Amino acid sequence: MTSIAAYSYALAAVCFLVLGVPMMTRWRGRNHGRALTAACLLSAAWAAALGWAASRMVMWSAMTGVLEILRDAGWSVFLAGLHGHYRDPRSRLPFGLRPSWFAGGCLYVLMLAATLAGYWNLPLFARFGLMPTVAAHVVFAVYGMLLVEQVYRNKSAQERWAIKFACLGIGGMFAYDFYLYSHTMLFHETHPDVWAARGVVNALTVPLLAVSVGRSKSWSTPLAVSRRVMFHSAALFGSSIYLLAMGSAGYYLRFFGGSWGTVMQVTFLFGALVLLAGILFSGAFRSWLKVFISKHFYRYNYDYREEWMRFTRTLSEPGPGLAERAIEAVAALVESPGGVLWKRRDGGVFEPVAYWHVPAVSAREPDASPFCQFLESTQWVVDLHECARYPERYEGLALPAWVESFPRGWLVVPLVLQGKLFGFVLLQNARSPVKLNWEVIDLLGIAGSQAASYLAQQDAANALMVARQFESFNRMSTFVVHDLKNLVAQLSLMNANAERHRDNPEFQRDMQETVSYSVQKMKLLLQKLGRAGRPENPEPLAVDQVVRQAVALKAAFEPRPRLEIKSAGLYVLADRERLERVVGHLIQNAIEATPRSGEVVIRVGASGAGVLVEIADTGAGMSDEFIRERLFKPFESTKSAGMGIGVFESREYIIELGGSLEVTSKPSHGTTFKVVLPLYQEETQAIEQAA
Incomplete structure (x- = not known):
């Protein structure tokens, strides 16, 4: 049997x-490569020692026992690394040991001591023989199987x-060890065949x-412990230790305080709770704890995903106060x-525009100053404390007097946008x-560049809002000028025909109506300018009457x-003055495009569930390209004195009413405008109001 065991x-x-x-060479840079290599080599050494x-x-010896413990420890370390919780924390323990590994290592050292004591038959274990050693190996086997299950x-x-075969193989080794040593503990001897x-x-x-x-690339995903969870866990753990210590101190005060013991205990515990609450709600303490955790437990100082989400949420909050x-x-x-926060103004001067938890300052800095030029050219974050101690590190930097006198000033963060200094932030000392x-x-x-982009976007939005206000005013002025132009054209035509037809009673009647309409139109324009920005008051209108007035x-x-x-x-439901102006624009354009020998016809009728107003002429017509590219574009006109907004305004208002404007035209064959407006029915409206 010994020869079989040796083979x-x-x-x-x-x-x-x-x-x-x-x-040893291929897996040098891979995840868990060193742990797996060490476990395999330790297993090879252990098996070779047992074979020898x-x-x-010889079935048992101190050397084989130590190698077996090292082999079990190697596979346990590999499984612990494969579990995924030991990649990010950085230990400050001696020799670079990680905290979780240090705890497991202490367990293995204790078990190693018990094993060696059993092998060497120390007096304490003499009457138990190898039982401490066997018990230690049982513990190792159980611990290994638990690790496999957890992984x-x-x-x-x-x-x-990817890992199921590794778990099956390693778990099989630990399970067989558990069976071997459990059998040994039960029967106080090792079965030679099993061994x-x-x-x-x-x-x-x-x-x-x-x-x-072969499947090692999928062994693990980049999981990490959240800094927020670590922060709250550390605060909770520290509070528990603190309360336990204070509770123990309070117990001894009560035990040794005599008649004053209870009073001293209650007073002491109340003071301890108040102190704990003050510490937990202290911003300086919370800041210190965050810095401590980032410094001692993580490879990087920041959780960039969480920090950037917080940074973006802060800047994207609705409402005013973006600079703050x-x-x-x-x-x-x-x-x-x-x-x-200082920001560049139009005069080329940086002025303070926002304050956050600091008193207001009135310092202004020209953009051509050496301080601003240094920030723009280098884009450096200036540490004022370092600059005071080592000025040679900031060659060319001249700090203004107001920067040096700023209370508790610490950092100057430039806000750079497209290579230009948009502003800068002066921060106070950290907590x-x-x-x-x-x-x-x-x-x-x-972060400074990102903040500069948000602030620049706000400035652009404000400038756009002002520009739209001016655009709205200019557009209204343009429409007014367009209406005045039509009135001037009508009066000029009447003045030109007055000398020839002044004795004609029909002409006199038309002239009187035209003058009256012009006066009424001008009054309406003045009223419109006076109530600019106010909503219109649409009312039910008879389309035939409105069109008849426009034709007259x-x-x-x-x-x-x-x-x-x-x-x-x-x-139809519309504003009388605007609807009449729309129809009048279309009729005026048809007349101007048609020679005197031509014809302009306006038809009013029904079109399905709407009202159709058709303006047809036999004038010059338009090409399809002109209709598609220029007809409805504002400030585009083929007439020398035209404004190019009549058809544009007409279509905009027709669409606003829920209607449509269609144009069919051929060069030299005339043009037809079809205006379709939704029909207003009093019965339907009454039913809707009653409902």
């Missing part, structure tokens, strides 16, 4: 050596596909590990309690010491427009 363990040693040696001991008819259970479906087959069993796990090695929120967002990155390394400085620079006002022009009423009594 069995020799086979296991060769298999683990074949798996471990190539990984079996050839000498597999906490992985996703894709990760389980001999152990080498072959371990060798059979090597192919399973090799399959998982920009200071707050930048200051939160370095735990600063307050600051001031807790923050080391300005390359990571903090780069983050402040990027064009009766003095040639060719004289002809009206055809096909359906009377059709109503």
Whole structure:
């Protein structure tokens, strides 16, 4: 049996050596590569030692026991790394040990001591023989199986596909060890067949590990402990320790205080609770704890996803005060309690525009000053404390007097936009010491550029709003000028025909109507200018009457427009003055485009569920390209004195009423405008109002 055991363990040693040696070079930079390589080599050494001991008819020895503990520790470390909770924290323990590994290492040291005590038959364990050693190995086996279960259970479906064979192989090794040592504890002796087959069993796990090695890229995902969870957990743990210590101190005060013991205990505990509440609600303490956790437990100082989400949420909050929120967002990155924002004005001077938890200052800085030129050219974050101690590091920087006199001034963060200095933020000292390394400085620079873009966008939005107000005023003025032009054209035509037709009674009557209409139109324009911006008051209008009035006002022009009423009594809901102006614009354009020998016809009728107003002429017509590209574009006109807004305004108002404007035209064959407006029905309106 000893020869069989020797070959069995020799086979296991060769298999683990074949798996471990190539990984010493190929897996040097991979995740968990060192732990897996070490575990394979330790397993190979352990199997070789047992094979050599079996050839000498020795089943147990101190050397094989120590190697077996190291082999179990190697696979436990590999499983712990595969679990995914040991990548980010940075330890400050001796020799670079991580806290969780240090706790597990202490357990293994205690078990190692118990094992060696059993092998060496120390007096304390003399009557128990090897039982402490066997018990220690049982504990190792149980711990290994628990690790395998935890690793597999906490992985996703894709990760389980990658690690299932490794878990099966390692779990099989620990399960077989548990069976071997449990049998030994139960019967106080080791079964030789079970012990001999152990080498072959371990060798059979090597192919399973090799399959998982091929899937190693999917072993783990970049999981990490949230800084927020770490912060609250540390605060809770510290508070628990503090309360436990204070409770113990209060107990001893009561026990040794005599008649004053209860009073001293209650007073002491109340003071301890007040002190704890003050510490937990202290901004300086919270800042110190965040910096401490980032410094001692994480590779980077910031959780960039969370910081950027907080930064963006702060700047994107609705409402006024964007400049104050920009200071707050930048200051939160370095735990600063307050600051001031300077921004470039039109006169080329940087002025303070916002304050956050600091008193107001009135310092102004020209953009051509050495201070501003230094910030724009270098785009550096200026540490005022460092600048005072080591001015040679900021060559060319001349600090203004107001910067040096600023209370508790610390950092000057430039707000750079497209290579130009848009502004800068002056921050006060942090609540807790923050080391300005390359990571903090780069983050402040990027945050400054982001804040500058938000502030520039706000300035652009304000400028656009002012421009739209001027545009609205100019547009209204343009429409007024357009109406005045039409009135002047009518009066000029009447004045030109007055000398020839002044004795004609019909002309005199038309002239009187035209003058009256012009006066009425001018009064309406003045009223419109006076109530600019107020909403209109639409009312039910008979379309035939509105069109008839518009045609009558064009009766003095040639060719004289002809009206055809096909359906009377059709109503629409609109403003009388605007609807009449729209129809008048279209009729005026038809008259101006038609020679005196031509014809202009206006028809009013029904069109399905709407009202149709058709203006047709036999004039010059228009091309399809002109209709598509220029007809409805404002300030585009083919007439020398035209404004180019008549058709544009007509279509805009028709669409506003829920109607449509269609144009059909051919060059030299005339043009037809079809205005379709929704029909207003009194019965339907009454039913809707009653409902």
